[in-house]
Amino acid sequence: MDLVKLLEYLGLEEPLEFQYFENISELMEMKEDVSPEALYSLVKEIPKESLAELVDSYFLDIQEACPDTEADIYTLLELLKKVLTSLLLNAETDTEIAYFADELLRFKEWYVQDSLVTVTHKKRGESKEMTVLEALTVSRLEKLGEDEFDYDFTQTTDYSFDDNMLTYVVTDTYDDDDEDGYDEEATYDDGDFDYYNEDD
Numbered sequence: 001m002d003l004v005k006l007l008e009y010l011g012l013e014e015p016l017e018f019q020y021f022e023n024i025s026e027l028m029e030m031k032e033d034v035s036p037e038a039l040y041s042l043v044k045e046i047p048k049e050s051l052a053e054l055v056d057s058y059f060l061d062i063q064e065a066c067p068d069t070e071a072d073i074y075t076l077l078e079l080l081k082k083v084l085t086s087l088l089l090n091a092e093t094d095t096e097i098a099y100f101a102d103e104l105l106r107f108k109e110w111y112v113q114d115s116l117v118t119v120t121h122k123k124r125g126e127s128k129e130m131t132v133l134e135a136l137t138v139s140r141l142e143k144l145g146e147d148e149f150d151y152d153f154t155q156t157t158d159y160s161f162d163d164n165m166l167t168y169v170v171t172d173t174y175d176d177d178d179e180d181g182y183d184e185e186a187t188y189d190d191g192d193f194d195y196y197n198e199d200d
Contacts, residue, residue: 001032001033001034001035001038002035002037002038003037003038003041003042005038006034006038006039006042007042009026009030009032010023010026010027014045015041015042015043015044015045015046016045016046018042018046018051018054019046019050019054020054021054021057021058021061023054024054024055024057024058025058025061027108028058028107028108028111028112029111029112029133030112031112031113034105034108036098036101036102036105039101039104039105040097040098040101040102042101043088043097043100043101043104044094044097044098044101048088048089048091049089051088052085052088052089055081055084055085055088055104056081056085059077059078059080059081059084060081062077062136063077063078063081065136065137065139065140065143066136066139067139067142067149067151069151070151070153072153072157073132073153073156073157076156076157076159080107080159083103083161084100084103084104084107087099087100087103088100099164103162110132110156110159111131111132111133112131112133113131114131115131115132115133115155115156116129116130116131116155116156117129117130117131117132117134117135117151117152117153117155117156118151118152118155119134119135119138119149119150119151119152120149120150120151120152121147121148121149122147122148122149122150123147123148132153132156135151135153139151
C-alpha cells in the first residue's frame with residue numbers, strides 16, 4: 001500500500017491531517033500491508049511532538065486493555081512505548097525518521113499479524129490462538145463483564161530489539177525512576193526482550 005492509498009484508507013487528504021487518536025488507532029490496527037516507504041512518507045510530514053503524543057496515547061490505551069494477571073505483556077508494551085517515542089523525539093535526520101518508521105511498522109506487523117496468544121475460555125475450556133490485538137480486544141470485553149478467559153502471552157514476550165535502537169534509547173529511557181512505579185531493569189540477549197522486576 002503506497003502513501004496515496006494509505007491516506008485514502010485513513011480518510012485523510014494529506015499527512016498533516018493525521019492528528020487524532022482515531023488516526024493512530026486505525027493505522028496500528030489495519031490488517032492491510034503498508035510499505036515502509038508509505039509509512040515513512042506519512043510520518044516525516046507530521047510534527048514529531050504531535051506524533052509522539054499519539055503513539056504514547058495509543059500505547060496507554062492498549063495497556064489499559066491488558067488482562068490484570070498478565071504483567072509481562074503490560075511491561076513489554078511499556079518498553080515499546082518508551083523506545084518508539086524516544087526514537088521519534090530524538091530523530092534529527094531523514095535516516096533516523098525512516099528508522100523510526102521501520103520500527104513502528106515492525107511493531108504493527110507483530111501486533112496485528114505475527115504475534116501468537118493462547119486464549120482459553122474459563123468455563124468451557126476451549127482454547128484459541130490469536131494475535132495480541134485480538135487478545136486485548138477479548139480482554140476489553142471481559143473487563144466489561146463478558147465471559148472470563150485465561151491468557152498465555154508466553155510466545156509474544158520475546159520481541160526482539162535492534163541493537164542500534166538500544167544503544168541510544170534504553171539508557172535515556174531508564175535514566176530516571178519510572179513515574180508509574182515500575183522500576184524494571186532491561187536486559188538483552190541476542191536482541192530478545194527479557195526483564196525482571198527487582199521487587200519480585
